[in-house]
Amino acid sequence: MEIGRGSSTTALSPQITEKDQVLLLAKDIVKKFPGVVAVNHVTYDLKAGEIHGLLGQNGAGKSTLLKVLYGIHRPDHGELYVYGRKVFFKSPRDAREHGIILVHQEVTLMPHLTALENIALLGFMWRKWGARFKKTKFKLYIEDILSKFGIELDLDAKVRDLSVAEKMLVQVATALSMDARILLLDEPTSPMSPKEVERLFDAMKRLKARNLGIAFVTHRVNEALEICDRITVLRNGFKVGTVESRNIDAHELVKMMLGREASEVYMVRDFSDIDKVLARTREEVPLIELRNIVTKPQSPVEVPLKNVSVKVYRGEIVAVFGLVGAGKTELGKTLIGLTKVVSGEIRYMERRVKIKSPADALRLGIMYLPEDRRSEGLIPGFTVVANMDISSLKEYTKWFMVIDRRKEEAAGNDMVKKLNIVTPSLYVKVPKLSGGNQQKVLVARAMLTKARLVIFDEPTIGIDVGAKAEIRRLIYRYSREQGVSVLLLTSEVDEALGLADRIYVMRDGRILGEFINKNLDRDTVLKVLVYGK
Amino acid sequence: MGSEEPRTNFLRKFVEFYQTHEIAKPLIPLLLLIAASVALAPHYFLAPMNIKVILMQTTPLALIATGEMLAILMAGIDLSVGSTQAATAMLAAIITKSTGNLGLAVAVAIALGTLVGAINGTLVTKLKIYSFVATLAGLVIWRSFVIIVSGGRLIYGLSEYSVFLNDYGTYIPMGFLLALAVIIGVYLLMTKTTFGRYIYGIGSNEEAVRLAGVRADLVKFLAFTLAGALYGLGGVMLIAMGGFAVDPWSAQGNELNAIASCVIGGIALTGGTGHPLGPLLGAAILTILTNILVLLGVTELATQQIFVGIVLIAAAASLTRGLRYVK
Numbered sequence: 001m002e003i004g005r006g007s008s009t010t011a012l013s014p015q016i017t018e019k020d021q022v023l024l025l026a027k028d029i030v031k032k033f034p035g036v037v038a039v040n041h042v043t044y045d046l047k048a049g050e051i052h053g054l055l056g057q058n059g060a061g062k063s064t065l066l067k068v069l070y071g072i073h074r075p076d077h078g079e080l081y082v083y084g085r086k087v088f089f090k091s092p093r094d095a096r097e098h099g100i101i102l103v104h105q106e107v108t109l110m111p112h113l114t115a116l117e118n119i120a121l122l123g124f125m126w127r128k129w130g131a132r133f134k135k136t137k138f139k140l141y142i143e144d145i146l147s148k149f150g151i152e153l154d155l156d157a158k159v160r161d162l163s164v165a166e167k168m169l170v171q172v173a174t175a176l177s178m179d180a181r182i183l184l185l186d187e188p189t190s191p192m193s194p195k196e197v198e199r200l201f202d203a204m205k206r207l208k209a210r211n212l213g214i215a216f217v218t219h220r221v222n223e224a225l226e227i228c229d230r231i232t233v234l235r236n237g238f239k240v241g242t243v244e245s246r247n248i249d250a251h252e253l254v255k256m257m258l259g260r261e262a263s264e265v266y267m268v269r270d271f272s273d274i275d276k277v278l279a280r281t282r283e284e285v286p287l288i289e290l291r292n293i294v295t296k297p298q299s300p301v302e303v304p305l306k307n308v309s310v311k312v313y314r315g316e317i318v319a320v321f322g323l324v325g326a327g328k329t330e331l332g333k334t335l336i337g338l339t340k341v342v343s344g345e346i347r348y349m350e351r352r353v354k355i356k357s358p359a360d361a362l363r364l365g366i367m368y369l370p371e372d373r374r375s376e377g378l379i380p381g382f383t384v385v386a387n388m389d390i391s392s393l394k395e396y397t398k399w400f401m402v403i404d405r406r407k408e409e410a411a412g413n414d415m416v417k418k419l420n421i422v423t424p425s426l427y428v429k430v431p432k433l434s435g436g437n438q439q440k441v442l443v444a445r446a447m448l449t450k451a452r453l454v455i456f457d458e459p460t461i462g463i464d465v466g467a468k469a470e471i472r473r474l475i476y477r478y479s480r481e482q483g484v485s486v487l488l489l490t491s492e493v494d495e496a497l498g499l500a501d502r503i504y505v506m507r508d509g510r511i512l513g514e515f516i517n518k519n520l521d522r523d524t525v526l527k528v529l530v531y532g533k
Numbered sequence: 534m535g536s537e538e539p540r541t542n543f544l545r546k547f548v549e550f551y552q553t554h555e556i557a558k559p560l561i562p563l564l565l566l567i568a569a570s571v572a573l574a575p576h577y578f579l580a581p582m583n584i585k586v587i588l589m590q591t592t593p594l595a596l597i598a599t600g601e602m603l604a605i606l607m608a609g610i611d612l613s614v615g616s617t618q619a620a621t622a623m624l625a626a627i628i629t630k631s632t633g634n635l636g637l638a639v640a641v642a643i644a645l646g647t648l649v650g651a652i653n654g655t656l657v658t659k660l661k662i663y664s665f666v667a668t669l670a671g672l673v674i675w676r677s678f679v680i681i682v683s684g685g686r687l688i689y690g691l692s693e694y695s696v697f698l699n700d701y702g703t704y705i706p707m708g709f710l711l712a713l714a715v716i717i718g719v720y721l722l723m724t725k726t727t728f729g730r731y732i733y734g735i736g737s738n739e740e741a742v743r744l745a746g747v748r749a750d751l752v753k754f755l756a757f758t759l760a761g762a763l764y765g766l767g768g769v770m771l772i773a774m775g776g777f778a779v780d781p782w783s784a785q786g787n788e789l790n791a792i793a794s795c796v797i798g799g800i801a802l803t804g805g806t807g808h809p810l811g812p813l814l815g816a817a818i819l820t821i822l823t824n825i826l827v828l829l830g831v832t833e834l835a836t837q838q839i840f841v842g843i844v845l846i847a848a849a850a851s852l853t854r855g856l857r858y859v860k
């Protein structure tokens with residue numbers, strides 16, 4: 001049996017690729033999901049010997065675009081060209097046959113097998129069922145490839161014992177063993193330490209020198225600047241632009257990433273009442289206070305908090321602004337007992353409290369609405385109304401545990417009216433609703449609890465512009481009318497500026513600055529985010 | 534053309550009923566099975582004595598299947614069913630023999646079942662052992678318990694349990710009515726109370742339910758405990774419906790019958806969906822299927838099991854229709 005190229009793979013990829021030859025062109029791609037256009041008329045190309053970054057916030061559409069390029073999603077509109085030839089991918093199999101390999105955000109390897117076995121089975125042995133596994137021969141073959149690209153790997157190690165970066169390199173080696181010419185890397189660096197990132201970047205540079213094209217997805221501005229030749233910035237599914245890395249700096253890139261929303265979309269507050277609210281920060285004790293919190297991450301993707309101190313007063317809207325990976329979610333989850341706090345304290349009305357679970361937090365009147373609606377927020381098997389009152393179900397009982405359907409329905413109808421939720425009825429299953437309306441259901445969940453502090457983690461991500469404005473207005477009105485404190489965790493500077501009384505800026509698990517949102521200049525906030533002080 | 538209309542209309546209504554009512558998943562096959570049975574062997578199948586036998590055989594299975602449902606609805610599983618049922622039956626038998634007090638025996642049996650369920654619940658919630666593994670351990674441990682306390686001997690002649698077979702001329706045994714009442718109680722618990730709501734929620738998206746501030750561990754613990762109590766009652770019925778005798782290996786493999794009843798009853802193993810009366814109907818389907826096979830002369834257990842397996846496959850496939858893949 002012939003190894004590698006030769007038999008079935010990459011029939012269409014020419015043997016030699018010249019530098020700057022366009023390997024891949026995606027033209028005017030549109031991909032819609034229910035309630036959101038994930039990729040909206042985006043054109044993206046990849047040349048040989050180039051690393052072309054895809055930069056954007058969570059939900060910008062980066063992963064979706066890569067999945068279109070790899071045949072996982074079929075685009076609703078647009079065309080794909082490989083080596084100038086128009087192609088239609090029905091599945092990743094088709095993409096692989098054209099020499100395109102996607103390395104997933106989540107590592108997709110078989111942990112109990114060795115690196116060699118993984119590379120062989122997922123790579124050049126792919127689809128060769130029943131072929132013999134010739135260990136020595138395979139090993140020589142792969143070692144040869146690895147040395148050609150200058151990648152160091154222990155091929156006999158079990159994958160589960162490898163570091164995150166090494167696992168990523170195994171996936172890259174898998175692609176190389178199939179003679180892939182186009183690598184799609186989806187946020188490979190998110191779970192890596194800086195040292196590991198360097199190692200991956202070294203490997204990427206060598207691949208580039210051998211004329212491979214690499215699409216590199218990241219949400220980290222500095223990484224994009226360091227490794228990419230060109231960077232395409234996505235935002236809310238739209239392409240903001242493509243720039244040469246040497247012609248741009250971090251500040252400009254951050255601005256592109258964040259974009260600028262029309263002020264009617266984000267400016268939902270007026271400033272007439274801000275002095276009254278801020279006066280409480282002088283006259284009252286904080287409702288909730290984090291003092292010098294340090295946490296220990298429980299997984300490689302969790303960001304450790306480093307000496308975080310934050311205060312929220314009664315009826316105040318406080319925003320914590322930072323990009324993905326700043327530790328905002330971890331800050332929010334600390335308040336509901338889901339991080340491991342190694343030092344520092346949480347105070348509730350000056351009284352030191354231990355919060356061990358979301359149920360504990362709710363008893364104190366603290367409610368957290370997660371960023372990841374689909375996996376952590378909504379209960380897909382539940383109806384709209386059951387999703388709304390899951391946190392306050394005890395209020396809707398007649399005696400002991402018996403649910404009072406009439407009371408429940410009345411509360412549900414009230415919320416539908418107040419929040420203007422578009423749904424055929426209270427009793428349809430919640431996945432039937434659009435993204436924006438699903439988010440409103442979660443907002444309703446918080447409102448029904450009569451919580452004193454509601455933590456909104458990226459409440460407007462992945463929903464359309466109209467719904468964004470609506471939800472921001474709802475949050476503002478809700479806080480002002482009910483006197484509820486809001487902790488808004490956001491990666492959109494405009495959202496923070498348009499909604500908050502005070503703003504903390506966060507990066508790498510640290511609070512970098514605190515602002516009172518009065519005559520506050522957008523650029524001042526951004527500069528703190530980019531340059532520290 | 535004109536005569537086609539009402540018919541397609543009826544068909545559409547039927548499909549709609551099937552799609553919107555979870556109870557339809559087992560109810561329609563049950564009715565079809567009954568109709569087929571009546572057609573195939575009208576005189577035997579509809580004989581009052583045969584109906585009584587079917588109800589008797591359904592009783593213990595329906596109880597344990599309803600207990601199993603609680604675990605499966607939370608996307609868990611309980612493999613300790615058969616052994617727990619045997620343990621409670623054996624203990625009840627011993628107490629009946631030594632004291633002659635049926636009430637005490639029944640109470641102790643249910644208490645033991647509850648204890649086993651509480652242990653399962655504790656293992657899952659406190660030690661965070663997968664329910665599959667925790668209850669697999671229970672399966673072996675409680676079987677050993679039975680063998681030890683019984684000394685490996687059969688206990689028979691427990692005629693006190695005939696009260697559960699009394700039918701006062703209706704051919705509906707009291708034991709069945711008791712089980713039915715309990716199962717309806719569970720149905721009300723699952724559909725009308727916060728507890729039931731939380732169980733369905735845990736099966737649908739446990740992470741979300743936890744983040745919503747629900748004490749999911751408490752709910753899980755209580756659900757496993759309640760399941761254990763049902764196995765205890767199932768153990769008592771095992772004596773009553775099984776010839777007033779318990780041997781150390783009785784109820785062996787019943788966890789599989791319970792799971793099969795759930796699946797046939799429309800309780801998806803992925804959790805979160807299914808009608809709480811489904812396992813009762815599933816148990817009835819399994820029982821009637823065996824019954825009609827016997828009436829048709831298929832008396833060999835192995836052959837019967839093949840039919841059961843085929844029905845199980847059909848039921849399971851209908852539950853997972855529309856999913857992209859399963860494990």
Ligand SMILES: Nc1ncnc2c1ncn2[C@@H]1O[C@H](COP(=O)(O)OP(=O)(O)O)[C@@H](O)[C@H]1O
Nearest residue numbers: 033036038057058059060061062063064065462
């Ligand atoms: N399979 C899917 N079904 C529905 N919506 C999806 C799906 N995948 C992604 N989305 C939505 O599409 C948008 C873009 O998501 P994604 O491409 O994952 O963003 P990124 O990778 O830039 O963070 C988000 O709003 C997300 O919620």
Ligand SMILES: [Mg+2]
Nearest residue numbers: 062063105187
């Ligand atoms: Mg992504």
